[in-house]
Amino acid sequence: MTATTPQVRHPLDQLSGEEIARTRQVLVEAGRVGETTRFPSVLLLDPPKAEVRAWSDGQPFSRRVVAVVLDIATGAAAEAFVDLVAGELTEWRELGAEQGQPAVLFEEYDRSADLVRADPRWQAALRRRGVEDLSLAFVGPLSPGHFDYPDEKGRRVLRALTFLRDHVDDSPWAHPVEGLLAKVDLITGEVISVDDVGDVPVPAEHGNFDAAHVGTARTTLKPIEITQPEGVSFTVDGGEVSWEGWRFRVGFNAREGLTLHRVEFAENGGEYRPIANRASMAEMVVPYGDPAPWRYWISYFDAGEYLLGKNANTLKLGCDCLGVIHYFDAVVADDNCNPVTIPQAICMHEEDYGILWKHTNILTGAVEVRRSRRLVVSFFSTIGNYDYGFFWYFYLDGTIQLEAKATGVVFCGSAEPGTTSPYAAEIAPGLMAPVHQHLFCARLDMEVGGERNTVDEVDVVGIPTGPQNPHGNAFTTTTTPLASESQAQRVADATKGRSWIIRSADSTNRLGKPRAYQLMPHVGPTLLAQPDATVSARAAFATKHLWVTKHTDEQRYPAGDFPNQHPGGAGLPEWTKADRDLVDEDVVLWHVFGPTHVPRPEDWPVMPVDYSGFTLRPHGFCDRNPALDLPDGAKGCAHCPPGQCGCGH
Incomplete structure (x- = not known):
């Protein structure tokens, strides 16, 4: 077994850790980064094809990045184009809400779930269903689609469904709470709505499939060994x-x-x-x-x-x-x-x-x-x-x-x-x-x-x-x-x-x-x-x-x-x-x-x-x-x- 850690030697190599850090530093120096600045995506822009074809080992090459920048306090978003070789911000494009929202941040999953869990309407909906230990409820935030609803226009939104667990290691997907849907504005921190309809029972059967729940593993399978005693061909x-x-x-x-x-x-x-x-x-x-x-x-x-x-x-x-x-x-x-x-x-x-090609000569x-x-x-x-x-x-x-x-x-x-x-x-x-x-x-x-x-x-x-x-x-x-x-x-x-x-x-x-x-x-x-x-x-x-x-x-x-x-x-x-x-x-x-x-x-x-x-x-x-x-x-x-x-x- 071998592993390769990225080092930039070629125009088509993936972004390195140093280049990602440099992207941030360029934007900091340009005054574009504050306490509420987040980065939904940071991507390398492929160099022009002619440049790659003409390049030979040892020659310099361009490295350009587009970073999507989001202010989680205001919702303002932009694309920042950074020339990593020159260490410069070359272009800043403001994004309007009509252009769509940047990708979901990892931190927004927890933020939206916490907002829903703190909402009295959501708490009441679970207690109405007989759930007393709300700590075991799992809130699953999901991208909302687009429906031009008045309460969503111009807002960065996630919808959230709810699932229950019997214990902290339980699979929540087996216990969906039907009829309960919350909608969150990620910028204002407002839970826009909590819809609570119906009294469908939550399925009780667990959905765990680890060894502890499945039971003893079968013993009838004999080993298949894959060996390459002389190493790989690549x-x-x-x-x-x-x-x-x-x-x-x-x-x-x-x-x-x-x-x-x-x-x-x-x-x-x-x-x-x-x-x-x-x-x-x-x-x-x-x-x-x-x-x-x-x-x-x-x-x-x-x-x-x-x-x-x-x-x-x-x-x-x-x-x-x-x-x-x-x-x-x-x-x-x-x-x-x-x-x-x-x-x-x-x-x-x-x-x-298996077989790549085969023939038996009948003569x-x-x-x-x-x-x-x-x-x-x-x-x-x-x-x-x-x-x-x-x-x-x-x-x-x-x-x-x-x-x-x-x-x-x-x-x-x-x-x-x-x-x-x-x-x-x-x-x-x-x-x-x-x-x-x-x-x-x-x-x-x-x-x-x-x-x-x-x-x-x-x-x-x-x-x-x-x-x-x-x-x-x-x-x-x-x-x-x-x-x-x-x-x-x-x-x-x-x-x-x-x-x-x-x-x-x-x-x-x-x-x-x-x-x-x-x-x-x-x-x-x-x-x-x-x-x-x-x-x-x-x-x-x-x-x-x-x-x-x-x-x-x-x-x-x-x-x-x-x-x-x-x-x-x-x-x-x-x-x-x-x-x-x-x-x-x-x-x-x-x-x-x-x-x-x-x-x-x-x-x-x-x-x-x-x-x-x-x-x-x-x-x-x-x-x-x-x-x-x-x-x-x-x-x-x-x-x-x-x-x-x-x-x-």
Whole structure:
């Protein structure tokens, strides 16, 4: 096991602790920091692509930061742009409430909970329900959405639901208090309202799943050992990773978490060719489908409102990661712009993945088979009750896959035991889990074979019986270039095997065809809320499986920079109004995917992982199968004489 602590050696390295501290110092010296100043986010701005391409080791490079600054006494917010090399504040942009609110501060969770707990109306609501020990009640503050209510206009607001516990270590999610909702103004400290309706009993059954509550662990599983006696096949140099034809850089920031940069692949030991300039999980929304007053407003933007990276886990060997592991630490800014290190935030390792290719010659009986292996780069983030893992896989045949793993504890309300509802499933006695979605949006700044790319939509279609298809058996593909941003807002279609091919205008394969990569969607529903729902305006990106835009440095997040309390329309719907040309351009793909969760009893008390994702695979990017030279495991290993393998492989 090894670990890497960030040190700035490359323009694409993540922010270091020293740089975060320097950002604060620059703003202090500029007179922009007082006792009530907080920092909802501090993010590195990617340098211009031309600068990165032209840079070589040892040369100076730019480092620019955008810090969101919030005065918790007045609610005034601004973006501060800091040049770390010059040590200067270069721009200060005041933010209006109509632009949305900055992300939620960690300290605001406790502040809002304390305000609710001190409110006599909330206390009376619990005592009316027979709760005497209020100290065991848990108040869960949540982002409020946007509904243009008069008592919320211009205010920084959280809504808060209440859960009970039987003891301090009890899971509160098993005991929701139905019909109790508080609303807090975080700036004035006012509890705007406390709604207390109904007398639904609080579910009594606990939802704990630690060893002490589950009981004796099964003993029937035999050990599986993962060993690499000669070490790993990858190398790490700062943030750069090289592995079996792959080369890329690992980054991290407080909003997106893990980022990948300058992704390249070399076929059979040849030259490295670019695939993507940058790839990340740019946003996700979790809209709930329950119209009840206590849940209709729930639509979390876990990157833009809560910050996926700031909530990253420290990963543990033997639990989160198996094998010979290389860890990367991450550094983020806390609410006061002080650096905080998240040890072992990113896990990287190799794992076996079964058969890569195989053939048995029926004439000679000769067998050729090669095993697949993949390099895994991952991180996990916990946002309240849910846990999300994001796993990037790199395969020996040039394939890239992103897998999102949703687990944790489902968010529930309560009802009389035996209640049925079209919007929620009873998963334990009296415990109702609403239908909801987890819609992720990956940002893929592609650079397949060079900077100039075009995206084609490819469908597999049958040909009507007739002169071109006299026997009715023929089918073929249709290819439609997505020539402009208005044309490049697409929905996947599994009945047509729809995929999208990103082809190069700068590089051709040995057949004279453009080198290309194919985006293979794993199809699921897009946003199911009605078009006139406020979440449809705020999460418009989730209404399509694919958007393609022309690259612009400032266009980073599909729901805009500030989705918290934003009225909607920011991000992709705003940018694509320009309807820019996309043929042979520097393009960015925004791909939406994720599970629509209809809960079941098996999801309680902790949810087995729900998998979703997509695949990027070479489509003429290589001249032939790039994994022909793998060692033949059937004939021994790579370093023993044929037929004389004595190393135990």
